[in-house]
Amino acid sequence: MIRLLAAGIAALILTGSAVAAGRPVQADLEAEIVCPTCKTTLDQSNAPIAIRMKMYIRGRIAAGDSAREIKAQLVDQFGPGVLAEPPKRGFDLLAWLLPLGVLAIGVVVVGALAWTWSRQRDGRVEMEVDHLDPDLEQRVDEELARFEE
Amino acid sequence: MTGRAKTVGQAIAVAAVIGLLALLVWKLAFGNEQGAAGSLAKGENPRAPAFTLSRLDAAGGDLSFASLEGKPVVVNFWASWCIPCKDEAPALQKTYEQYKKQGLVVLGVDAQDFRQDARRFMKRFGVTYPVVYDGSGSTLGKWGVTGFPETFFVDREGRLVGERIQGGIDTERNRDRYAEGVRLALGTKP
Numbered sequence: 001m002i003r004l005l006a007a008g009i010a011a012l013i014l015t016g017s018a019v020a021a022g023r024p025v026q027a028d029l030e031a032e033i034v035c036p037t038c039k040t041t042l043d044q045s046n047a048p049i050a051i052r053m054k055m056y057i058r059g060r061i062a063a064g065d066s067a068r069e070i071k072a073q074l075v076d077q078f079g080p081g082v083l084a085e086p087p088k089r090g091f092d093l094l095a096w097l098l099p100l101g102v103l104a105i106g107v108v109v110v111g112a113l114a115w116t117w118s119r120q121r122d123g124r125v126e127m128e129v130d131h132l133d134p135d136l137e138q139r140v141d142e143e144l145a146r147f148e149e
Numbered sequence: 150m151t152g153r154a155k156t157v158g159q160a161i162a163v164a165a166v167i168g169l170l171a172l173l174v175w176k177l178a179f180g181n182e183q184g185a186a187g188s189l190a191k192g193e194n195p196r197a198p199a200f201t202l203s204r205l206d207a208a209g210g211d212l213s214f215a216s217l218e219g220k221p222v223v224v225n226f227w228a229s230w231c232i233p234c235k236d237e238a239p240a241l242q243k244t245y246e247q248y249k250k251q252g253l254v255v256l257g258v259d260a261q262d263f264r265q266d267a268r269r270f271m272k273r274f275g276v277t278y279p280v281v282y283d284g285s286g287s288t289l290g291k292w293g294v295t296g297f298p299e300t301f302f303v304d305r306e307g308r309l310v311g312e313r314i315q316g317g318i319d320t321e322r323n324r325d326r327y328a329e330g331v332r333l334a335l336g337t338k339p
Contacts, residue, residue: 036261036286048230049261056263077263079285116154 024067029057032084033074041084186293186301186313194308197224197301198291202281205259205267212256212281221334222303223255225318226289229266231297237317238274244331245278251335254279260297261286302330310334 030043035050042050042057053074060070074082086092132140188195201213225241227234245255257280259267264282271280288294292301293313300314311330318327332339 036284049228052230052263052266077284078261079287081285113154113158 024061034082034084036078184291184293189309189313196307197303197309200288202283205280205282217254219305221253221305224301226258226294227298228262229270233317234298237319240319258283302334304334
């Protein structure tokens with residue numbers, strides 16, 4: 001039991017040191033790479049090419065390649081579509097910037113509408129004041145004068 | 150001012166809806182989801198979609214489909230991980246050897262595969278005809294390829310003829326259709 005516990009702790013320490021050293025994790029890469037035939041990530045696919053790609057990744061991790069190197073090798077073979085997330089550079093940067101741009105435009109539009117509507121409401125109050133009946137206006141003035149006394 | 154802003158907003162919304170509808174109509178009218186294979190299935194003889202891809206065979210460099218103009222071509226889409234592709238490989242090689250004197254080109258398009266796996270496959274099955282590499286599968290949509298293996302026949306005018314063969318060419322179901330496709334590509338009499 002103690003041996004088992006020690007082995008578990010050792011495994012945890014080794015895994016931790018591997019992650020700390022930037023060593024790629026198979027499961028992480030499988031979630032970041034898309035199977036070219038079924039278009040799902042490798043971790044959700046059992047297509048023949050997905051199984052072969054998982055084997056390839058395992059082999060490259062064992063050979064000491066970094067996650068970036070492994071991804072670059074797969075992009076070289078299968079094209080940029082093999083990445084689940086588009087790279088943050090060049091034309092692909094648009095995939096990241098466009099949603100932010102649309103969000104910014106949405107904020108501006110909502111802000112502009114809110115500002116317009118608030119001004120519209122102010123204008124309506126002024127209009128109502130402008131069109132007070134002269135008799136009513138006189139009565140209000142008299143009431144206010146009495147109130148001030 | 151308020152009324153104008155409202156009108157502009159409504160105009161933008163209407164324009165967006167019209168734009169989306171126009172895209173939908175365009176897609177339905179002109180979008181060819183099934184590529185050249187779809188046209189072939191309708192009884193048309195579309196031009197074979199062009200491509201330029203790197204070669205996996207000993208010749209190396211790039212191969213442009215346009216460079217095969219004037220030659221009958223059997224285009225075979227395959228991948229090393231595909232089992233029926235292994236079964237049909239000897240028959241394709243045999244076709245190439247049998248008809249190359251008549252100008253027939255067998256062209257393999259290895260798609261969605263590792264280059265090294267494809268080369269190993271070619272060595273194992275003694276493939277000597279030209280093979281190009283399409284790792285990303287960029288040609289599949291234009292040709293209308295839906296699985297591996299698939300085989301097309303192109304005549305000397307660069308038009309698709311015969312039937313698209315889905316599955317191995319050497320199966321009982323496909324053997325006669327394959328022979329007919331080769332004959333149509335060569336332009337020989339039955």
